[in-house]
Amino acid sequence: MNIGAAAGASGVTAKMIRHYEAIGLLRPAPRRPNDYRDYGERDVHELRFIKRARRLGFSMDEIGALLMLWRDRARPSxxxxxxxxxxxxxxxxxxxxxxxxxxxxxxxxxxxxxxxxxxxxxxxxxxxxxxxxxxxx
Amino acid sequence: MNIGAAAGASGVTAKMIRHYEAIGLLRPAPRRPNDYRDYGERDVHELRFIKRARRLGFSMDEIGALLMLWRDRARPSxxxxxxxxxxxxxxxxxxxxxxxxxxxxxxxxxxxxxxxxxxxxxxxxxxxxxxxxxxxx
DNA sequence: CTTAAACCTTCCCATCATGGCAAGGTCAAG
DNA sequence: CTTGACCTTGCCATGATGGGAAGGTTTAAG
Known part of the structure; x- marks a missing residue:
């Protein structure tokens, strides 16, 4: 899935997806031979997570922490x-x-x-x- | 009155006073021979006005409009x-x-x-x- | 096959209010 | 005369977001 498709599927603009990657909120997306970023369902899921957290007013720092906890299946609630x-x-x-x-x-x-x-x-x-x-x- | 004194008297930092002047919110202060900006009571008054309006959450645009109205003694309330x-x-x-x-x-x-x-x-x-x-x- | 549209890439710039820093001029007190 | 406290301008940074340029790729239509 190209970045545009991921953007469409998640509601996060391509611009912001790259930005989130740049600031380390998201892990760098794997690149296809043409250097395009390649996304899967899992990534779209994370993007939606971020979008919802923003809508609840969480700061980017808080979202970073929440994302890490979310990825860690053994986190303490x-x-x-x-x-x-x-x-x-x-x-x-x-x-x-x-x-x-x-x-x-x-x-x-x-x-x-x-x-x-x-x-x-x-x-x-x-x-x-x-x-x-x-x-x- | 130097900018530092005006800052102290109004509670607005010297930095922001210059900024407000730069963006046209305040008229350029007259300069003394040494090129220092010179302020009077009236200016301190305006600075306090701005500060109070910020504290009430007015945007800079709104404050610009309010300042103009304030200066216009014939404004309609x-x-x-x-x-x-x-x-x-x-x-x-x-x-x-x-x-x-x-x-x-x-x-x-x-x-x-x-x-x-x-x-x-x-x-x-x-x-x-x-x-x-x-x-x- | 060629061309145009619609993608993608990176990089730079702008926002807005604010602060920090640097280099250099000025003034007052010791 | 030196020192320190001022002043000046100018540049950079913040944080989330958008805009746009320049250049490469893919796709669809001619």
């Missing part, structure tokens, strides 16, 4: 769970941060009459830092 | 509110997406015993795409 738990924690922290932003902003939007007049609580807040409601840092 | 509303919408969409990820992942974590045994619902899901609960795309 403990490891996998640890990574997933850490990621859930990450997600929750980012969600909380964004919710704080959205809340502050929604308050400001509510306070702004939003017509032709120039006075605007949103700009006032940005200028003066009224809601010094720091979300992190 | 309608414009400002529109930008802020759009950004709140953005935030909410991203929050929903991340919540969907976190939910799926939390379920998988709950299903994984997380011990020495190799079988793991988390990997199974990634491999087979059990929860084809697409979050976007």
């Amino acid at each position: 403990r490891e996998v769970r640890r990574i997933a738990e850490a990621h859930v924690g990450d997600l929750q922290a980012r969600i909380a941060e964004m919710q704080a932003m959205a809340k502050t902003l929604a308050q400001l939007v509510r306070a702004c009459h939003g017509d032709d007049r120039p006075d605007c609580p949103i700009l006032d807040d940005l200028a003066l830092g009224g809601s010094e409601n720091r979300v992190s840092e | 309608r414009e400002v509110r529109r930008i802020a509303e759009a950004h709140v919408g953005d935030l909410q969409a991203r929050i929903a997406e991340m919540q969907a990820m976190a939910k799926t992942l939390a379920q998988l974590v709950r299903a994984c015993h997380g011990d020495d045994r190799p079988d793991c619902p988390i990997l199974d899901d990634l491999a087979l795409g059990g929860s084809e609960n697409r979050v976007s795309e």
Whole structure:
């Protein structure tokens, strides 16, 4: 299977497949006599794995670790769970941060009459830092 | 005021101040005879404005627009509110997406015993795409 | 058989906000 | 006058992704 076919079958672009190989996430694909990369079902499977993990928001580093665990049929599920738990924690922290932003902003939007007049609580807040409601840092 | 002082007063690094100038977000600072950039209170104010807007998650494009509106004392608050509303919408969409990820992942974590045994619902899901609960795309 | 389309290969560049580093000019305090 | 703390510009790197060029291969149609 050529790289294009693998791309089609996995939903990962050919470009990204080469990239994943370049950064060591995937083992180098065997080459055919014409130097084309050759993929099998197993590789398509790994590509789909990567794609799904990306969709769940895992970082490339986390995916690297998950892939290694996945390839190791004797891995302890403990490891996998640890990574997933850490990621859930990450997600929750980012969600909380964004919710704080959205809340502050929604308050400001509510306070702004939003017509032709120039006075605007949103700009006032940005200028003066009224809601010094720091979300992190 | 030198760039370092402006950086200290605003919380924006000197590096980023130059960058903002380079990309046209800030007007080029006047130079002193020694070619040093010279800043005043007003500039520090703008830098703080930018910093606060970043903290609220506005994109650089949005900040550019907000800055222009801020400088225009006759702006209609309608414009400002529109930008802020759009950004709140953005935030909410991203929050929903991340919540969907976190939910799926939390379920998988709950299903994984997380011990020495190799079988793991988390990997199974990634491999087979059990929860084809697409979050976007 | 020739040609064109559709592949493949590698390599370079761009994004975006940010940081790091280097080489060289300037200024203030000792 | 030296030292150290500034300033200047410019280049490189990040990380995931896409764009595109230049050149080789395969395939299908003429």
